[in-house]
Amino acid sequence: MSRIIQYLKAVLILLLFQYLDSESALVVPQLETSNPSTPSYVHGVVDRIEDNGRVVILVEKLKREIVILREDYQDTALLKPNTWVTVHLEGDMITKLKIDKRRTQKESEQVKAIFERVRERLNNNILLHLY
Numbered sequence: 087m088s089r090i091i092q093y094l095k096a097v098l099i100l101l102l103f104q105y106l107d108s109e110s111a112l113v114v115p116q117l118e119t120s121n122p123s124t125p126s127y128v129h130g131v132v133d134r135i136e137d138n139g140r141v142v143i144l145v146e147k148l149k150r151e152i153v154i155l156r157e158d159y160q161d162t163a164l165l166k167p168n169t170w171v172t173v174h175l176e177g178d179m180i181t182k183l184k185i186d187k188r189r190t191q192k193e194s195e196q197v198k199a200i201f202e203r204v205r206e207r208l209n210n211n212i213l214l215h216l217y
Contacts, residue, residue: 126176129186131193132169141165143173152180159183168194 130145130152139156152173156165159180165171170189174182
């Protein structure tokens with residue numbers, strides 16, 4: 087049963103990314119800067135936390151992963167997978183990392199709603215096949 091749940095989660099995540107417009111759902115556009123030392127920001131989502139204390143943040147706008155060491159930033163104890171963050175950049179250097187609680191809550195609610203719709207469809211299909 088747990089394999090089925092893992093499979094469904096993977097499918098739902100794929101559906102979620104197809105369902106949501108990637109430009110507005112995944113990232114706030116990076117500030118246009120002519121001077122690379124001018125601070126800019128991007129939004130990303132914590133993909134995973136590795137055993138060695140590295141936090142991997144996916145940033146769609148930059149089309150890359152940002153890897154940070156957990157102990158290098160304040161509040162990283164609160165970081166967990168699927169947490170949305172704002173990353174402040176100066177050139178390629180991260181100057182600030184802030185957890186976006188509102189965005190994390192909003193995205194979590196959207197995923198739960200999609201899971202619920204899929205669960206209802208599965209239950210309806212199972213009932214149809216029983217009769």
